Amino acid sequence: MTKRRYSPIWTFLALAILALFIIFVVYPLALVLYKSVVDPTTNGFTLENFTRFFTRKYYTNTLKNSFSVTIVSTLISATLGLVIAYITRQYRIAGSKWLNIAIVVSYLSPPFIGAYAWIQLLGRNGIFTRFINGVFGANFGGIYGFAGIVLVFSLQSFPLVYMYVSGALQNLDNSLNEAAESLGANNFQRVTGIILPLVLPTVLASGLLVFMRVFSDFGTPMLIGEGYRTFPVVLYNQFMGEVTNDSYFAAALCVIIMAITLVFFFLQRWIAARHSYAMSALKPMQPRAQRPLPKALCHIFVYLVVLIALLPQITVIVTSFLKESTPGIFTTELSLINYETIFSKNPRVIPNTYLFGLAAIALVVIFGVLISYLAVRRKSVITTTVDTLTMLPYIIPGSVLGICFLYAFATKPLALTGTAAIIIIALTVRRMPYTIRSSTAIISQISPSIEEAAVSLGASEVRSFGEIMLPMMMPGVISGAIMSWVTVISELSSSIMLYRASTQTLTVAVYTEVIRDCFGNAAAYSTVLTVTSIVSLLLFFKLTGRRDISV
Amino acid sequence: MGVAIHVDNVTKAYGKNIVIQGLSAEIKPGEFFTLLGPSGCGKTTLLRMIIGFNSIEGGEIRVDDKVINNIPTNKRNMGMVFQNYAVFPHMSVRDNVAYGLKTRRVPREERYRRADEILKLVKIDQYADRMPTQLSGGQQQRVALARAIVIEPEVLLMDEPLSNLDAKLRVEMRNVIKQIQHQIGITTVYVTHDQEEALAISDRIAVMHGGVIQQIGTPKYIYQRPANEFVSTFIGLSNLLDATCSNDTLDFGCGYRVPMTTLRPGVNGPVHVAVRPEEFTIHQDGAPGIPATVQSSVFLGMTQHYFMRLEGGKEIEVVENSDLTDILPDGAKVTLQIVPHKVNVFDAASRTTLIREEA
Numbered sequence: 001m002t003k004r005r006y007s008p009i010w011t012f013l014a015l016a017i018l019a020l021f022i023i024f025v026v027y028p029l030a031l032v033l034y035k036s037v038v039d040p041t042t043n044g045f046t047l048e049n050f051t052r053f054f055t056r057k058y059y060t061n062t063l064k065n066s067f068s069v070t071i072v073s074t075l076i077s078a079t080l081g082l083v084i085a086y087i088t089r090q091y092r093i094a095g096s097k098w099l100n101i102a103i104v105v106s107y108l109s110p111p112f113i114g115a116y117a118w119i120q121l122l123g124r125n126g127i128f129t130r131f132i133n134g135v136f137g138a139n140f141g142g143i144y145g146f147a148g149i150v151l152v153f154s155l156q157s158f159p160l161v162y163m164y165v166s167g168a169l170q171n172l173d174n175s176l177n178e179a180a181e182s183l184g185a186n187n188f189q190r191v192t193g194i195i196l197p198l199v200l201p202t203v204l205a206s207g208l209l210v211f212m213r214v215f216s217d218f219g220t221p222m223l224i225g226e227g228y229r230t231f232p233v234v235l236y237n238q239f240m241g242e243v244t245n246d247s248y249f250a251a252a253l254c255v256i257i258m259a260i261t262l263v264f265f266f267l268q269r270w271i272a273a274r275h276s277y278a279m280s281a282l283k284p285m286q287p288r289a290q291r292p293l294p295k296a297l298c299h300i301f302v303y304l305v306v307l308i309a310l311l312p313q314i315t316v317i318v319t320s321f322l323k324e325s326t327p328g329i330f331t332t333e334l335s336l337i338n339y340e341t342i343f344s345k346n347p348r349v350i351p352n353t354y355l356f357g358l359a360a361i362a363l364v365v366i367f368g369v370l371i372s373y374l375a376v377r378r379k380s381v382i383t384t385t386v387d388t389l390t391m392l393p394y395i396i397p398g399s400v401l402g403i404c405f406l407y408a409f410a411t412k413p414l415a416l417t418g419t420a421a422i423i424i425i426a427l428t429v430r431r432m433p434y435t436i437r438s439s440t441a442i443i444s445q446i447s448p449s450i451e452e453a454a455v456s457l458g459a460s461e462v463r464s465f466g467e468i469m470l471p472m473m474m475p476g477v478i479s480g481a482i483m484s485w486v487t488v489i490s491e492l493s494s495s496i497m498l499y500r501a502s503t504q505t506l507t508v509a510v511y512t513e514v515i516r517d518c519f520g521n522a523a524a525y526s527t528v529l530t531v532t533s534i535v536s537l538l539l540f541f542k543l544t545g546r547r548d549i550s551v
Numbered sequence: 552m553g554v555a556i557h558v559d560n561v562t563k564a565y566g567k568n569i570v571i572q573g574l575s576a577e578i579k580p581g582e583f584f585t586l587l588g589p590s591g592c593g594k595t596t597l598l599r600m601i602i603g604f605n606s607i608e609g610g611e612i613r614v615d616d617k618v619i620n621n622i623p624t625n626k627r628n629m630g631m632v633f634q635n636y637a638v639f640p641h642m643s644v645r646d647n648v649a650y651g652l653k654t655r656r657v658p659r660e661e662r663y664r665r666a667d668e669i670l671k672l673v674k675i676d677q678y679a680d681r682m683p684t685q686l687s688g689g690q691q692q693r694v695a696l697a698r699a700i701v702i703e704p705e706v707l708l709m710d711e712p713l714s715n716l717d718a719k720l721r722v723e724m725r726n727v728i729k730q731i732q733h734q735i736g737i738t739t740v741y742v743t744h745d746q747e748e749a750l751a752i753s754d755r756i757a758v759m760h761g762g763v764i765q766q767i768g769t770p771k772y773i774y775q776r777p778a779n780e781f782v783s784t785f786i787g788l789s790n791l792l793d794a795t796c797s798n799d800t801l802d803f804g805c806g807y808r809v810p811m812t813t814l815r816p817g818v819n820g821p822v823h824v825a826v827r828p829e830e831f832t833i834h835q836d837g838a839p840g841i842p843a844t845v846q847s848s849v850f851l852g853m854t855q856h857y858f859m860r861l862e863g864g865k866e867i868e869v870v871e872n873s874d875l876t877d878i879l880p881d882g883a884k885v886t887l888q889i890v891p892h893k894v895n896v897f898d899a900a901s902r903t904t905l906i907r908e909e910a
Contacts, residue, residue, distance in 0.1 A: 175637035178604055179695075181624040182631040183651030183702060193650070197641045277640035277684070 006378055007461045014374050014382040017367065021389045023414070024425055028404035029392070035251035035407065049252030059234065063256075066231040069146060070215045073153035078207045080154065080305060081161025086195070087298050089169040092287040094299065099306055101537060106309040107159030108533045110490045110507050112219025113526050114152045116514045117312030118143065119224060120319065122151075125329070145228035152220050155309045157210040164206035168199045174283045201272045208268035212261050216397030219492055219511060231257060232399060239403055239497070247407070254400045261395045313530055320523035330520070338524035345521070346504060350528060353505040356420060357489045360427035364488075365481050367428070368435030369473065373465065375436075376443045377451070387436070394433040401426055402497025418500040426494040431484050442476040443469075475544070482540040486533050553581030553738040554615045554705045556601065562609030563596050563762075570596055571762040573610065578740060579755075583732055585741045587749040588759035589785070594742045595710055597759075601740060602629050602708050614705060625654070630699030632709040636691045638683040644670070644694050645679040651702035669701040672731060689720045696728065700735065707732065707739040713748060725752050746786050750774065758782050776895065780823060780902040783895055789825040790867040792841070796822045796896065796905075805862065807839050809891050813906050821899035828856070828870035830893045833885050840886030843867070845879045859887070 039046040053059045084103070088096050121128050124142040132140050143151060172195065180190045218232035225233065235257065239250040290298070320338055322330040342349070375387035393401065405426055409416040416422040446469065454464035492507040499508045506529045513522035556578040563571040571593045578584045586594035599605040601612060603624035611618050619627060630651075639647050648666040657665070670676040673693040675686075683691055692712060699707060712728070713721045729752050732739050743749050749756050750770040758765045758773060758781075766778035777783035780791065794801045796818045801809045803824075834840055843859040846866070850856075855878060857869045869887065879885065896905045 173635065173637065175633040175635055176639060178602075178624075179631065179633060179637040179639070179698075180650070180654075181604075182602055182627075182629060182708075183698065184625045184628070184654040185650075186625055186654075189654055193653075194639060198639075275641065 009462060010374060010378045011380070011382065013370060014378070014380070014386060017371060017374075018382060018386050018389070021386060024429060025389060025392055028401075028408035029396070031408050032251045032254050032400075032404050035248050036255040037252075038248070040248055049249045050256070052249065053252060053256065062229045062231045062234045065146075065228055066215055069149045069153065069221070069228075069230060070211055073150050073157060073214050074207055074211045076150065076154040077156075077158035077210050078161050078203055080158035081163075081206065082165050082199070082203055084158070084302055084305060085162045085165035085169060086191070087302055089166060089285055090288060091290050091295070091298055093302055099302065101534075101541070102306050102310055103159045103162055104537060105530070105534055106306070106313060107156065107163075108486050108490055108537070109156075109313060109526065109530060110219065110492045110510075111152060111156045111213075111217050112223055112492060112514070113316060113510060113529075114156050114312040115148070115220040115223040116519070116522065117315040118148065118152055120315050120519070121311065122148075123224075144224055144226040148224035149221050149228065149230070152224060153214045153217070155312075157214060158305075159309070160210055160213075161203065161206040164202050165199050168202035169195070170284050172198055172285060174285050177285060197275070198277060201275045201277070204268055204271055204275075208264060211264055212395070212397070215261065215264075216257060216399065217493065218399055219496075223514065232397065235403075236399060250403060251407070254403055257397055257400060258395065261397065265395045316523045316526045317530065319519065320527040322520070324520045338520040342509070342521050342524045342528075346501070346509065348502060349504050349506060349509045349525070352420070352503060353489055353507075353529075353532075356424050356427060356503075356505060357485055359420075359424045360431065360488050361481050361485050363424070363428040364431045364435045364484055365477060368432060368439050368480075369470070369477060371432075372436045372439035372443055373469065376440055377448065390432050390436050393429045396430075398426075398430060398491065398493030399497055401430060402494035405494070405498060417498075418503065420503050423495055423498050423503055423505070426498055427488050427491055430491065430494060431488055434487075435480060435484055438480045439473065439477060442473050446472055479540060479544040482536055482543070486536050489532060490529060553736055555580050556706060556738060556740070557613040558597070558601070558610075559613065560610035561597075561600060561607055561612060563593070563600060563605060564608045569762075571600075574762070574764060575610075576757055576764060576767060578738060581736045581738055583729065583739045583741065583752060583754040585743060585749045585753035585756045586759055587743055587746060587756050587786075590744055592759040593762040594744075594759050596762075598708055598710055598740060598742045601706070602631050603627055628702070628704050629706040629708055630702055630704035632692075632695045632699050632707070632712045634711045634714060636688075636695040636712075636715075638686075638691050638694050638698075640683050642683075643679070644675065644681050644683065644686070647683065647694055648698045648701050651698060655702065665701055666697075669697045672734075673697045673727065688716050689724060692716065692724055693727070696731070700731070700737070705738065707737045709739065709741045711743055712741075713743070714745070721748070722751075728752065750786070758785065760785070775893070776904070776906060777825070778904050780825065780897050783825040783897070787827060788868060789827055789895075792824045792826060792861075792865075792867075793899075794822055794824050794896075795820060801891075801896070803841055805841060807841055807886075807888075809889060811891055811896070813892055814896060815905055815907050818896070818905050822905060823897045823899055823902070824889070825895040825897060826867075826889050827893070828868045829854075830890045831869045831887045832890065833857070833869060833871060833879070833887060835879075835883070835885050838886055838888065840888040843869075843885055843887050845881055845883045845885065847881055848878055850878065859885075 036049055037045055037047065039048065087093065088099065093099065119142075120126055122143040123129060126142060129140055129142050132138055176194055176198070177190060180194045185193060216232055218230070218236045221228065221230040221233050222236065231253075235250065235253045238246065238253060319330050321334055321336070323333045323335040323337055325331050371386055371390055374383040396404070405422055406417060408414070409422055416425070450472070451464050451468055454468045455461065459467065489505070490507055492511060495505055495508050496511060499505070506525055510522045510525045510529070513519070513525060558574060558576040558578070560573050560575050561571065562569065562573060574597065586597060588594050596605060600607050603619070603622065607620050611620050613619065639650065642650065645663060645666050648669060649662045652662040652665060667676060667679060670679055673696055675690055675693045675697070678686060678690060683694065686694065695712070709728070713724050716724060725748055741752065753770055755767060755769055756773050757767045760781050766773055766782050773782060774786055777786060783789045784791070792803065794803050796802070796814070799811050799814055799818070801811055801822070801824060803809075841861060843861050846858045846860050848855065848857045850873065853873060855871045855873045857871075857879065859867050859869055861867060897903060898905055
């Protein structure tokens with residue numbers, strides 16, 4: 001068989017994209033790698049930074065702490081997500097449509113907002129804390145440290161597992177269930193013997209996402225961790241700290257955290273590859289009838305978990321309309337003072353968020369669609385390389401990417417530090433892997449013969465891409481873009497490294513206000529963020545007519 | 552050996568939408584019983600009522616003398632083979648087949664011994680350790696069959712098990728199924744929309760249409776003595792000709808009259824005569840018969856097919872065994888006679904048969 005010859009324009013495009021990725025992903029990463037093993041005075045090779053990290057208890061402890069909170073939170077969120085996904089797919093739960101939206105909303109806010117909201121509720125002076133201590137005469141000192149971090153992360157991350165598993169359950173053909181039943185399996189045997197093993201790869205994949213998110217998040221432990229120091233906190237302090245600012249040591253920390261996420265990435269891949277089943281349901285599972293008692297229990301459980309997960313959002317929205325007497329203590333007086341403050345204080349924040357977000361989404365969509373098209377339909381060494389490179393940001397924690405960018409683009413010819421461009425590029429790079437994965441899935445569902453038909457009818461390759469492929473991909477791409485938008489505007493970990501006063505975004509503003517104890521302003525900022533997310537989400541449902549979401 | 556299934560006046564409704572109303576059928580012990588009909592006729596619905604995936608809104612289904620309406624599926628001891636096989640993708644072939652024994656708490660060793668035995672019976676023992684994704688459609692079908700029969704069910708149910716296979720494999724697998732069913736003598740209910748498959752595989756067939764059983768009988772009887780026009784045109788091909796009947800004689804109106812011996816007594820008035828393509832004889836010598844003109848012809852080796860037009864403009868199909876004589880040219884004028892003892896006659900109004908039961 002002769003290989004089909006394609007127009008050279010694709011190779012040209014692939015090379016251009018490759019060049020961009022080398023500048024904005026490979027180069028910053030390489031620089032950090034280099035910095036981590038170089039001696040700043042002699043310019044020679046050294047492992048000093050790594051030895052320093054692994055020999056001091058102060059540092060190794062943070063790693064231990066990080067692993068503890070991450071593993072425990074991942075296990076809890078995987079269990080919660082799995083159970084809730086199963087219940088809502090297998091049984092008829094009243095209001096499941098709104099439940100679904102509520103779960104997604106609770107996922108879409110940045111974790112550190114959950115941390116600060118929980119401090120309002122269960123912190124030293126929290127509403128619940130005062131209530132508990134008042135009623136029971138207890139001496140509860142508030143939920144900080146390990147328990148606090150785990151609480152925030154578990155509630156914030158289970159929706160991710162829920163969304164993935166719910167999708168997988170929908171692809172599980174009901175005849176597998178029926179076959180098991182006809183062979184004598186009872187409900188318990190059916191769930192443990194058939195359903196669980198079949199959704200396990202999905203649980204692992206989403207579990208890995210949770211793991212990476214939790215492991216590299218620094219906002220939450222920073223706020224609620226108090227003395228419980230995790231690795232990203234040390235990394236952030238090492239880099240941003242006024243006292244110590246050893247950029248070579250910080251580079252080494254970046255390398256360590258990337259090595260860890262890399263190991264887990266491949267571990268997950270390895271497990272998933274051994275247990276993956278291509279499934280597409282001819283007949284998805286139908287909700288089953290339930291006896292009254294189990295039915296009531298299922299409802300109570302699902303609603304309780306979702307309510308608790310939504311509590312931070314509710315707290316934030318309510319407090320945004322309350323006046324503070326002293327910082328952190330809200331009165332019961334309704335007022336719009338917080339909103340007045342945030343609009344007069346830095347009027348750039350909201351336009352910045354929208355502008356950066358939209359710019360990043362535009363870039364993500366254009367490059368995402370092109371790269372996935374090249375990788376699927378114009379397979380070559382170059383396009384495969386590009387495809388692999390785009391997966392890199394998947395394992396780079398946001399704060400690390402921020403640090404990489406600061407190192408790489410501080411000086412000419414690419415002096416981008418402090419500009420809007422650097423934030424937009426960081427957001428684009430971070431979101432790219434997800435968009436490429438979803439676009440690849442969309443393209444794979446379109447038969448190559450459709451394009452061949454267009455070419456046989458006289459269209460050029462570029463034209464058939466523009467007139468046939470793009471329109472066919474658009475519905476999927478747009479719904480993906482809305483979800484990207486919602487995740488991009490709630491991004492904190494790289495923006496916090498890269499922002500200046502003029503390029504502050506909503507999440508950064510919330511974070512800095514919380515650090516300054518201006519909880520009222522923080523609440524107002526995050527309410528704007530939440531409302532934006534919810535409106536976008538409703539738009540997504542309206543446009544796609546779908547009820548499910550994958551992020 | 553084998554159980555009887557009594558379907559007694561059952562009704563299936565989805566809300567107010569009644570799909571099956573008051574349907575009855577008797578399935579004999581050890582019989583290979585096929586539900587045949589076009590899609591949407593309710594055949595799969597009925598099958599799923601027997602296994603218990605569909606609830607029963609009225610009437611009852613009994614296995615021997617036991618009413619099974621309220622027995623949950625996993626306690627019914629029925630094996631089922633699904634259209635898409637439903638082979639568990641995360642288990643090896645052997646584990647798939649042993650699964651039903653596992654739920655019955657059969658000890659591990661015996662489980663695998665019995666699974667291997669059945670795998671040998673369906674001739675895929677060499678794939679026992681493979682994962683289902685490494686098997687072809689036909690092999691997966693054998694796994695599904697083995698898995699359903701290894702539990703020694705009282706009843707074996709099959710829902711269009713061959714429809715996803717290619718034509719050649721379909722013929723091969725239907726022989727495998729029939730042979731294995733015969734070997735273990737299990738009462739089997741089989742659902743298909745493919746009439747050739749039904750004729751080839753069944754002891755008896757129930758032809759369904761619109762949620763109603765039109766006729767139950769052996770393949771031969773249903774083909775040769777269809778109970779009504781639907782059955783006669785759905786099973787095989789029938790040319791329906793208008794005629795009038797009086798004094799046991801059919802009058803086709805063009806001077807062609809045929810005395811009949813198979814009719815019920817006292818048939819009078821307009822009828823439809825169902826003539827299968829092979830139940831015509833072609834005459835070129837002006838013998839009395841129905842005048843027809845050859846439109847086109849197809850030579851298929853064993854048979855010679857003619858598409859003809861009658862004087863009223865009706866198009867019909869005629870088949871002859873091929874011979875050394877010349878093929879009739881397009882446009883040739885002929886007369887057609889029918890084979891009286893083979894043709895079926897239906898009442899023009901009720902469209903049901905007018906043939907005597909024993910004929």
